[in-house]
Amino acid sequence: MEKWHHKNNQIVGDNMPEMPEVETVRRGLNAQVKGCKITHVEIRYQNLITGDVEQFVEFVTGSTITNVDRRAKFLLIHLDNGYTIISHLRMEGRYRISADPAAIDKHSHAIFTLDNGQKMIYNDVRKFGRMQLWNTDDLDDNRSIAKLGPEPLSKGFTFDKLKPRIMRHRKDIKTVLLDQSVLSGLGNIYVDEVLWKVKIHPETSANHLSDKDIQNIIEASNQEMKAAIASGGSTVRSYIDATGHKGNMQNSLKVYGKEGTPCPRCGTEIEKIKVGGRGTHFCPKCQVIK
DNA sequence: ATGAATGTTAGCTA
DNA sequence: ATAGCTAACATTCA
Numbered sequence: 001m002e003k004w005h006h007k008n009n010q011i012v013g014d015n016m017p018e019m020p021e022v023e024t025v026r027r028g029l030n031a032q033v034k035g036c037k038i039t040h041v042e043i044r045y046q047n048l049i050t051g052d053v054e055q056f057v058e059f060v061t062g063s064t065i066t067n068v069d070r071r072a073k074f075l076l077i078h079l080d081n082g083y084t085i086i087s088h089l090r091m092e093g094r095y096r097i098s099a100d101p102a103a104i105d106k107h108s109h110a111i112f113t114l115d116n117g118q119k120m121i122y123n124d125v126r127k128f129g130r131m132q133l134w135n136t137d138d139l140d141d142n143r144s145i146a147k148l149g150p151e152p153l154s155k156g157f158t159f160d161k162l163k164p165r166i167m168r169h170r171k172d173i174k175t176v177l178l179d180q181s182v183l184s185g186l187g188n189i190y191v192d193e194v195l196w197k198v199k200i201h202p203e204t205s206a207n208h209l210s211d212k213d214i215q216n217i218i219e220a221s222n223q224e225m226k227a228a229i230a231s232g233g234s235t236v237r238s239y240i241d242a243t244g245h246k247g248n249m250q251n252s253l254k255v256y257g258k259e260g261t262p263c264p265r266c267g268t269e270i271e272k273i274k275v276g277g278r279g280t281h282f283c284p285k286c287q288v289i290k
Numbered sequence: 291a292t293g294a295a296t297g298t299t300a301g302c303t304a
Numbered sequence: 305a306t307a308g309c310t311a312a313c314a315t316t317c318a
Contacts, residue, residue: 018297090298126313128298171307187297
């Protein structure tokens with residue numbers, strides 16, 4: 001990890017975020033850059049931008065950030081000119097607000113100069129993250145946004161909506177819960193946590209779930225997201241929020257990264273397997289395929 | 291030291 | 305429409 005203790009070097013993003021981590025980034029950005037005018041834009045990695053890079057720079061330059069919103073794991077940076085920057089951090093994207101030139105390194109792919117002397121720096125070691133400019137009024141027409149299923153803690157996250165969306169699949173439930181078009185916001189950490197909580201084996205076929213299972217998944221997802229947001233996200237590898245503090249949710253994780261340690265519920269060793277290509281943690285005794 | 295692993299998504303193919 | 309696999313990329317770990 002780099003040194004994060006630069007004075008004047010505020011970190012707003014963490015790597016590898018799920019919804020609670022993105023929410024934490026959103027709050028940090030609102031606290032620090034809301035109302036700021038973007039006086040200059042530099043895109044150092046052209047593939048960061050989906051669409052025309054020159055147009056992105058042209059339209060963003062001179063605009064003012066009115067608010068930062070979020071839909072699932074997408075940040076929506078609203079500008080006062082009718083456009084919104086749709087920003088996805090993917091695996092390792094992060095924002096840093098700093099006036100210190102040392103905050104910029106070889107992994108800084110977009111640099112937004114603000115009228116308060118700070119720079120909003122987008123950093124992304126693996127270069128998976130993407131940004132895209134879109135008409136604020138037509139965000140629902142954006143392909144990435146349009147296909148998102150209901151997200152936990154939102155109005156549409158109900159049994160009636162979720163049941164048919166989940167049950168039409170016969171893939172592993174873990175894979176289905178990670179599919180953002182079925183329901184959105186959950187990622188690899190929290191899906192493992194949710195399935196442990198409701199005692200469902202990650203390789204259970206989605207169409208074999210009972211109504212009670214679905215209801216339990218909904219409740220556990222809401223609880224998990226709420227707790228994770230309240231904790232400022234999970235710091236599994238590294239994490240510092242907008243005010244320089246770590247998240248706390250990693251201390252509450254029961255199975256993610258806990259392979260070889262006893263299940264907090266029954267004492268059986270947590271196992272790690274691969275499901276749908278993703279590392280998957282579960283208790284072989286609590287979570288059995290029916 | 292090679293291969294596998296890493297909080298993700300989009301885009302192909304069948 | 306659904307399922308499964310691959311790519312995008314850099315770094316760390318076994």
